[in-house]
Amino acid sequence: MDSATKDTATRILDAAERLFVEHGFEATSLRTITQQAEVNLAAVNYHFGSKDALFQAVLVRRLAPLNQQCVAELDVLEKSGAPITVEGVLMTFIRPCLALSKDPNRGGAMFVRLLSRTFVENHRLIRDTLPQQYSEFVNRYSKAFSRVLPGLKLEELAWRLHLAFGLMFNAFAGNDVLKIFVKSDIVSARDPDTVVRHMIPFVIAGLTNPATQS
Amino acid sequence: MDSATKDTATRILDAAERLFVEHGFEATSLRTITQQAEVNLAAVNYHFGSKDALFQAVLVRRLAPLNQQCVAELDVLEKSGAPITVEGVLMTFIRPCLALSKDPNRGGAMFVRLLSRTFVENHRLIRDTLPQQYSEFVNRYSKAFSRVLPGLKLEELAWRLHLAFGLMFNAFAGNDVLKIFVKSDIVSARDPDTVVRHMIPFVIAGLTNPATQS
DNA sequence: GTCTATATCTCGATAGAC
DNA sequence: GTCTATCGAGATATAGAC
Numbered sequence: 001m002d003s004a005t006k007d008t009a010t011r012i013l014d015a016a017e018r019l020f021v022e023h024g025f026e027a028t029s030l031r032t033i034t035q036q037a038e039v040n041l042a043a044v045n046y047h048f049g050s051k052d053a054l055f056q057a058v059l060v061r062r063l064a065p066l067n068q069q070c071v072a073e074l075d076v077l078e079k080s081g082a083p084i085t086v087e088g089v090l091m092t093f094i095r096p097c098l099a100l101s102k103d104p105n106r107g108g109a110m111f112v113r114l115l116s117r118t119f120v121e122n123h124r125l126i127r128d129t130l131p132q133q134y135s136e137f138v139n140r141y142s143k144a145f146s147r148v149l150p151g152l153k154l155e156e157l158a159w160r161l162h163l164a165f166g167l168m169f170n171a172f173a174g175n176d177v178l179k180i181f182v183k184s185d186i187v188s189a190r191d192p193d194t195v196v197r198h199m200i201p202f203v204i205a206g207l208t209n210p211a212t213q214s
Numbered sequence: 215m216d217s218a219t220k221d222t223a224t225r226i227l228d229a230a231e232r233l234f235v236e237h238g239f240e241a242t243s244l245r246t247i248t249q250q251a252e253v254n255l256a257a258v259n260y261h262f263g264s265k266d267a268l269f270q271a272v273l274v275r276r277l278a279p280l281n282q283q284c285v286a287e288l289d290v291l292e293k294s295g296a297p298i299t300v301e302g303v304l305m306t307f308i309r310p311c312l313a314l315s316k317d318p319n320r321g322g323a324m325f326v327r328l329l330s331r332t333f334v335e336n337h338r339l340i341r342d343t344l345p346q347q348y349s350e351f352v353n354r355y356s357k358a359f360s361r362v363l364p365g366l367k368l369e370e371l372a373w374r375l376h377l378a379f380g381l382m383f384n385a386f387a388g389n390d391v392l393k394i395f396v397k398s399d400i401v402s403a404r405d406p407d408t409v410v411r412h413m414i415p416f417v418i419a420g421l422t423n424p425a426t427q428s
Numbered sequence: 429g430t431c432t433a434t435a436t437c438t439c440g441a442t443a444g445a446c
Numbered sequence: 447g448t449c450t451a452t453c454g455a456g457a458t459a460t461a462g463a464c
Binding site for chain 4: 040
């Protein structure tokens with residue numbers, strides 16, 4: 001669908017998604033959003049009610065289907081009868097993220113970065129409202145990983161998942177700024193396939209690492 | 215030194231450090247900073263010139279000594295004659311961060327989280343001005359890690375450092391929000407010793423992982 | 429150096445015509 | 447549903463007395 005033919009609400013969502021990812025929620029004004037969306041300033045409050053509500057709408061538009069896909073992939077994996085591995089469970093999360101990253105009209109790619117950024121920014125909308133809506137996601141992955149990482153104490157498992165998901169969200173965010181720690185031209189942190197290719201073995205190594213600290 | 219006896223500029227820096235870490239740069243107003251610092255609103259512009267300049271001052275106050283400590287630790291390690299390991303190099307970075315995290319008047323702990331948050335937020339002041347000032351840091355760690363990870367191609371090494379430093383900054387940031395992926399009460403992501411204890415084996419496993427993707 | 433007072437601007441949100 | 451016009455709040459920054 002061409003940009004000009006999308007309805008007003010969608011145009012606002014697309015522009016907001018892009019701008020929130022680039023500059024963050026607080027630094028993005030409704031005026032900038034409506035200019036880029038080529039709609040009237042008042043349209044935001046007409047369609048969404050407030051800036052906070054717009055942000056929530058931007059998130060749930062893609063988060064709900066993403067959540068469903070992850071759970072569906074877990075269902076397939078667990079009912080397949082095939083042996084389940086750490087990589088297998090990991091890929092049920094990475095594959096939907098990757099599919100979104102490769103969305104041909106680029107909206108999905110924006111969203112993966114926005115989701116990552118929103119998590120690291122610890123925004124109140126993520127902190128207060130979204131967790132309870134996705135308890136199924138949390139429960140399913142907690143169980144799935146405890147099954148493929150059976151040797152770990154509960155606390156140790158929790159820490160490894162904390163670090164692993166933090167790493168993956170951070171990697172998907174693709175911040176160029178981390179390049180200052182490496183030779184700047186080598187790492188192209190924005191190509192999702194490349195990110196995932198390097199991310200997977202790193203995360204698996206961390207998750208399956210036999211060493212446990214005293 | 216008691217808080218009340220600190221001079222105005224220091225009180226402003228302390229309050230700004232604390233508030234930037236909690237709410238981010240954009241969402242923190244000079245009014246809030248000066249109220250918490252118990253100084254006059256105009257004092258910020260008198261002492262620092264602008265909000266951007268204040269932010270830069272907050273960063274360089276601690277970043278310059280931190281940078282020096284890391285380089286000094288690398289010097290000691292490399293001149294000791296003892297065998298150099300991945301963990302050894304890693305600890306030259308982690309130890310100064312940890313020392314700062316345990317700053318008794320809590321300013322340092324704030325700063326480590328602020329630094330982490332600023333990196334993941336990809337703020338323009340980090341992106342544009344700071345990298346060139348700390349090229350020594352980058353060069354030294356690039357060389358040190360390539361020495362202890364000799365089997366890796368340059369690109370592979372760059373990716374692993376990208377992921378490793380991203381992970382460490384993210385872990386030091388201690389965002390509660392990642393706890394939604396684990397049982398919420400188990401992980402106390404704010405205690406720096408606990409963070410580091412779980413972080414180190416995870417990072418080492420990722421860095422030294424023999425698997426390389428095609 | 430520290431204060432009051434204020435200039436100037438931009439923000440989110442809304443009223444009301446069409 | 448879409449527009450213009452604007453409100454009131456809050457932002458950064460500064461002028462000028464002390």
